Amino acid sequence: MWPLSPKWRDPLTAPGRIAVSGTGLRVRLLGEAARSVVFIHGLGASLRYWGTAYDQLAGRSRLVFVDLLGFGGSEKPIAARYDIAGHAERIADALREFGAERPLLVGHSTGGIVAMALAAHDLPESSVIGHFTADFKQENDDHVLERARQLAADDERAAEIALFEQIVSRTDEGGKGVLGMDDTLLALVEGQVDTIAVEGLTQEGSQCLNCDYLSAHKFRRCPICSGTECADLADVIEKAIERAYSSGSRVNIVFDGAEELLQSRGGIGALLRYVPARRAQPSA
Numbered sequence: 001m002w003p004l005s006p007k008w009r010d011p012l013t014a015p016g017r018i019a020v021s022g023t024g025l026r027v028r029l030l031g032e033a034a035r036s037v038v039f040i041h042g043l044g045a046s047l048r049y050w051g052t053a054y055d056q057l058a059g060r061s062r063l064v065f066v067d068l069l070g071f072g073g074s075e076k077p078i079a080a081r082y083d084i085a086g087h088a089e090r091i092a093d094a095l096r097e098f099g100a101e102r103p104l105l106v107g108h109s110t111g112g113i114v115a116m117a118l119a120a121h122d123l124p125e126s127s128v129i130g131h132f133t134a135d136f137k138q139e140n141d142d143h144v145l146e147r148a149r150q151l152a153a154d155d156e157r158a159a160e161i162a163l164f165e166q167i168v169s170r171t172d173e174g175g176k177g178v179l180g181m182d183d184t185l186l187a188l189v190e191g192q193v194d195t196i197a198v199e200g201l202t203q204e205g206s207q208c209l210n211c212d213y214l215s216a217h218k219f220r221r222c223p224i225c226s227g228t229e230c231a232d233l234a235d236v237i238e239k240a241i242e243r244a245y246s247s248g249s250r251v252n253i254v255f256d257g258a259e260e261l262l263q264s265r266g267g268i269g270a271l272l273r274y275v276p277a278r279r280a281q282p283s284a
């Protein structure tokens, strides 16, 4: 039972890596991204069911197409659990093995039921962002793809807003958070930033070439080291993001959802690794 799509092409000969997990499941892996989308076929099918119609998602996501045990290229042991829970557990093991974190699950028919069992399964170090049921008799590939995108976008938006709210509450209570250009840049320079949130703004500023201090204000003498070798920056934000990456901070560029919220609090903020001393012990 193959979807009658003109886009169908045998995925086993298409780009991607075919691998067999320790639990005997054959998988096709395509793309590299933090977000994984896992495709689970129904009864009487295999990962070939999906064709290559979803390969275009590989630009933003890591795609994992799974053969259930007993199907396709997976092992077919006589003594094994072939019930829903058994399938879900083996897929959970395979996802852990292939480092597929926070998967978006797409299941067809019985694959959808396995996906729901998997969503309820305790996936270590990951969580399922959502799932939906696709009806290939009623919906074409583009509809299903659009729904998958929508689910991922909703999750992204919710994560942005949650990050913003966390930064605000920590900042407002004088804890491990900063908002606004000056405080965030200072925290960054001092290596305190755990996660930086920034919306797509540009801001002129200056950099001290001696101690690397960054500021959204132009200066000729560094307020930190008093050095006079200073450079004007066309975009101090770009420099700040570079700095954040190189110091191992997480960078979250806020696109939608939290963009206006963040803008209302200075367009930039961060979760900090520790409470800045200047705020932990406010000077009288």
Ligand SMILES: [Zn+2]
Binding pocket: 208, 209, 210, 211, 212, 213, 222, 223, 224, 225, 226, 227
């Ligand atoms: Zn300096």
